[in-house]
């Protein structure tokens with residue numbers, strides 16, 4: 001069953017990110033009455049100080065926040081080396097969980113968190129076949145027996161489950177809609193939670209940027225169409241979580257990117273021109289990452305990582 005309602009009572013989990021010492025963001029847990037008090041006092045303070053449009057924006061963000069807090073455990077985890085975000089989502093009642101875009105060097109961190117929170121990891125899933133790091137999927141399947149790997153059929157990578165545009169990935173009472181967003185790679189997908197008004201955009205859309213299009217069948221034309229038709233067409237308050245950030249940003253919204261994205265606010269010709277002249281060096285680990293990620297991150301591993309499998 002999908003939780004599409006904003007009417008159910010608030011739980012005590014809030015999306016209040018504080019970067020932790022191990023590169024992990026955690027959520028503060030507050031009593032609902034304290035949370036309500038903080039919301040009301042913040043609204044009152046802002047009423048006195050902000051203009052009417054800002055106030056309306058604030059109220060709509062707060063009601064969206066309340067909806068998102070229903071029965072969902074959510075963690076944004078970070079890999080300092082590749083600047084990759086990994087996301088853990090779980091149903092707080094059934095404890096079924098999914099992990100999006102894990103990194104092999106941090107698979108043990110992720111498995112430990114799953115165990116500490118008492119979660120039952122159902123899927124380890126990727127937004128695409130990454131070129132800059134080896135996915136933690138294969139190692140997590142060993143560390144957390146029973147979980148299944150999941151990726152887009154179009155990626156050409158091996159996995160237990162292949163998904164396509166329009167499919168639903170369910171965990172407990174929640175689900176993520178799969179939207180095909182090719183262009184960075186031909187197998188890129190975005191996972192959308194309509195009930196929680198958020199989307200995991202992989203490398204299709206980055207905060208104030210987007211994925212490069214100069215390898216892995218990348219195409220500026222295709223990316224431009226994907227982002228506009230599948231991501232920026234979501235309601236403006238949807239929060240977008242990227243697979244990477246190189247400047248310390250954690251998330252954005254549809255409204256922000258429609259207004260401020262320096263690439264995607266341009267017309268298609270200007271966008272193509274920007275993308276064809278990025279001048280980025282190839283990712284340092286591309287030669288090991290691509291063959292490994294074709295088979296779930298378990299292929300010709302560097303010695304230190306291979307040792308973990310023995």
Ligand SMILES: N[C@@H](CCC(=O)N[C@@H](CSS)C(=O)NCC(=O)O)C(=O)O
Pocket residue numbers: 082130131132203209210211212213244280281282283284285
């Ligand atoms: N320096 C990094 C690679 C950085 C990079 O190319 N990032 C990709 C996503 S990972 S393939 C990208 O699309 N960047 C877009 C941009 O505008 O930065 C390394 O060596 O790994």
